[in-house]
Amino acid sequence: MNALIQQRLRNLGDASSIVAIRPINGGDINQAYYVETEAQQYFVKANKDVPSHFFEVEATGLEAIRNTESLHVPEVYRYDHPANGETGMMVMEWIEGETTPDTAALLGERLAQMHAQSNEKFGYHKRTFIGTLDQHNQLMDNWIDYYRDQRILPQMKLAKEKGHMGATRQTKLEAVIQQFDRWLPPKPNASLLHGDLWGGNWMAGEDGTPYVIDPSVLYGDHGFELAFTDLFGGFPASFYDAYQATYPLDPEYEDRKELYQLFYLLVHLNIFGETYGSSVDRILDRYA
Known part of the structure; x- marks a missing residue:
């Protein structure tokens, strides 16, 4: 090596x-x-x-x-x-530094500034990866269509191939997908999203300046990004306070947050196995 x-x-x-x-x-x-x-x-x-x-x-x-x-x-x-x-x-x-009391808030503020910018369409113009999984992308006019066709359905298909999508789970997931328009916005701002922003994909550089790494970029609803930051932790309250002060989430965000987390849990189900099955089922039970 x-x-x-x-x-x-x-x-x-x-x-x-x-x-x-x-x-x-x-x-x-x-x-x-x-x-x-x-x-x-x-x-x-x-x-x-x-x-x-x-x-x-x-x-x-x-x-x-x-x-x-x-x-x-x-x-x-x-x-x-x-x-x-x-x-x-x-x-x-090589990035090296220590977090300061201001680092997390600065991360939230700058992420919000990135999200506040707008693209004409949702999705992305090339294939990306989420972990080791290859993701097909297409630029689309409707966010619900993109989220269903380019994100959830491919993960459902892969879960079936891997033996993680039993009949009951599949029936519930299909029922939830059919009702996406009850909870998801068709035309939110098409923000540039990091796409894989968990606690291990940001770090502090010199003077505590926040850096992000390992992206899986797309244009989509900024709530999709924030939902993932809230799934496994790693982001303190000051991060969310600064984000909300810069580019607030709409009032319906809490109602759809777990539907956005569903994608990432399906990804983890397909990469790591049934350990994540109960979390997928919990969300399906809520919305189905």
């Missing part, structure tokens, strides 16, 4: 000696490393079990967020398009 990393750095123009390489824990998908050369520090991801466009999708998502001039993201120096079975890498800026 060290030789592969050194090769990538030389391709970047950093031929200086490597001072340190150490593995970084915390990810379920990639191997990750802190790398320090005589010239600078890097964050390196590696994986040989991903499609050729895997790292490109992440890099373009980070660039889309950067272009909103709201949230900070690490700079991507280079990425590979690995062939089948070949180890691919992404070399990025």
Whole structure:
């Protein structure tokens, strides 16, 4: 691995000696490393079990967020398009810092600033990933159509293939899908969303500046993003207070929040198994 990393750095123009390489824990998908050369520090991801466009999708998502001039993201120096079975890498800026009392509030404010910007259509113009799962995307005029056809139905199909969608669960899910228009807005603001914003995908940089990482971007209802932040924790009250002060959620958000969390729970069901089945069923029982 060290030789592969050194090769990538030389391709970047950093031929200086490597001072340190150490593995970084915390990810379920990639191997990750802190790398320090005589010239600078890097964050390196590696994986040989991903499609050729895997790292490109992440890099373009980070660039889309950067272009909103709201949230900070690490700079991507280079990425590979690995062939089948070949180890691919992404070399990025190393971000290091400590949170301050203002970090979470600043994250909420800047996320709201990003969400307040608008796109004409919902979805995205290219395929993305959620964890290891490939996501087809299409730009659509109606948010309910996109959420049903591009998000929930593909996860339901995958759950059936994996044996996680028994007859009772499927019947309830189909009944909920048929009633989406009772709870979901057809034409909300089409905000640029990070798309995978859980507590492990934001961090503090220098002076406590918040950064986001590992996006799965799309244009959609900003409540979809906020619902996921509230699913597994990792965001303090100051984050939500600052967000609401900048770009408030509409009064119906609480009624639809769990319908948005349903997508992420189906994803976890398909990646990690029946551990998440009871959470899916709880939401289905509420809405069905």
